[in-house]
Amino acid sequence: MKTWLKWIAIAALASTLSACGYNQFQAKDEQTKAAWGEVVNQYQRRADLIPNLVETVKRYAQHERETLESVTRARSAATGIQATPEVLNDPQAMQKFQEAQGQLSSALSRLMVVVEKYPELKADASFRDLQSQLEGTENRITVARQRYIVAVQEYNILARSFPTNLTAMMFGYQVKPSFTVENEKAISTAPKVDFGK
8 A cells, every 4th residue: 555655646746846847947948048049159240240340441441440449349348258158147247248249239330330431441342241241140139139038038937927936936046137228229220231332
């Protein structure tokens, strides 16, 4: 009789563990890490384009040194932040990452305004190629960021919903920070990188 009760207890425990959401937390956590990896990958792709962009602009617009240095500094600051998966659980680290990427976006926008003054630069084939790559990368950043936001939203819903919120409390699964934007309109408008036809 004792063996029979032991098997019932094991079955009940297994059923309780599967219903508690522990495995769901593992899956959702991995999804957020994968989505974060893609965000970081696309931001790195953008950062990798910047040195060539700066060098190309420098050939035509040498007296725009301050703008070029601003872009270089912003790139250095953005790539200097270690965007490890631990950032996903640290709202302050996430905020620093977002601010650095936002400053780089602003510096690039100022550079694009300067470029408008140089028709010969806009006609340069390598510059047009960089323009195309930058535009594509900005689009990929937007898509990757959106996928990350959705993954975090799904994780956070799991962490806040009953009964899985009890599992979250028991195992210390905290709500993850998501991307936030001071100016929502600025983020929903694609950056203008048209250097002329």
